[in-house]
Amino acid sequence: MADQLMLLPQAAIDRKRYKPKRGHAGYPGEGPKGEFCKTCIHIVNNGRYGGRSYFKCALTNWTNGKATDIKANDPACGKWEGLRALSIRQPWPWAILNLGKDIENRSQNFKRRGPILIHASLTIDEQAVIDLRAQGYELPTTFKTGGIVGKATITDCVSEHSSEWFTGPYGLVLTDAKTLPFRPCKGAQSFFVPKWEDA
Structure with missing residues (x-):
């Protein structure tokens, strides 16, 4: 059997090593090397019972049964997606997601584009x-802090802009802002890959 495995491509070896269950969107081990289900934005914490957490993949039609459970430390599959995050002080994240704030002001120019x-x-x-x-905006009395609250797409980084939200000296132009379920994680300077505290 070992000799036969040596003749197979790596993806086929991984398919034999990690038998996929219904819970996975793809074959574990076919994604980026060194990444896991716990570093993917599609992992869902389905609750904690009997001293352990149960995880699901949001890309599958999972049920509350154990047949669709996945392990946080399973190797990433081919549908792994790990977006970088940008840490912003409230109330600005709330304004981006609820007030149409389309500029995130920064002190330096950034080349990053995309979600x-x-x-x-x-x-x-x-x-x-x-x-x-004071400007008439109705804000909540409390804000969610210490975690991911949404997503957006950076289309440009400008030194001037007609948006009322631009103060400079640079501004990341944001589109497609969308609120996401809150997920706690530590922040970092500049763009960073979140390390989920619930995974």
Whole structure:
């Protein structure tokens, strides 16, 4: 059997090594090397019972039964997706997701383009909260902090813009902002790959 495996391509070997269950969207081991289900944005924590957490893949038609459970440390499959996140102090993440804030102001130019996750840092910009309320915006009394709250797409980084949200000196132009279920994780400077605290 070992000799036969040596003649197979790596993907076929992984398919034999990691038997896929209904819970996986693809064959574990066919995704990026060094990545796991727990680093994929599609992993869902389905609750904690009897001292352990149960995880599902959002890309599958999973049930609450164990037949569709996946392990957080299973190797990534071919449908693995790990977006980088940008940490922003509230109330700005909330404004991006609820007020149409289409510019994220930054002190330096960035070349990154494409979809990102929006991370709400632990600290809140209290002065910004006061300023937005003074401008007539209705804000919530509390904000979610310390985790991923949404996603958006960066289409450009500009040094001037007609948007009312632009203050500069640079601004990331954002589109397709969407609220996501809150997932706790530690933030970091610049763009970072989230390390999920519930995985």
